């Protein structure tokens with residue numbers, strides 16, 4: 001199943017310019033079998049996601065992108081948004097209590113922009129980022145960052161033995177499906193998704 005693991009819709013994510021219906025139409029155009037709603041600090045209800053799934057005939061899975069003191073972390077498997085600004089450690093406690101999964105989103109976004117010079121930073125330095133010990137996976141194919149930033153995230157994930165996933169981080173119609181994670185198993189709900197990610201039974205596709 002081809003699934004985009006990272007999408008934002010309006011008005012739940014104020015930075016997004018696409019409605020849920022627009023996202024679904026783009027997902028069908030991109031021949032996706034499923035899509036994940038990962039709004040900033042908010043979770044859709046199961047009923048809302050089910051009705052969207054039934055209307056368009058593809059899987060709609062609920063996640064959340066949590067703002068933490070250590071960067072944005074995607075979580076699948078929790079039903080309510082955590083309160084307040086958490087550290088990655090505090091979020092990990094909630095994740096573990098729910099048998100959920102935590103993924104560092106776009107872990108090196110903006111590194112070139114801010115003049116850090118990704119090329120001068122080696123993978124060993126990146127190990128010291130305390131966020132990476134609090135997540136199961138890194139997003140190494142994010143549709144909104146540069147190829148260099150994605151490539152660096154891939155090297156760090158490999159060095160740390162973390163799972164590597166991809167998602168478009170779409171905020172507009174044309175971005176849906178730019179980074180797709182292709183699962184071997186059928187994914188019917190968030191539990192199936194967590195199991196498949198933990199088992200690493202998928203491949204990544206960069207589509208545009």
Ligand SMILES: [Zn+2]
Nearest residue numbers: 065072105106
């Ligand atoms: Zn983000």
Ligand SMILES: [Zn+2]
Nearest residue numbers: 006008065169
């Ligand atoms: Zn995002």
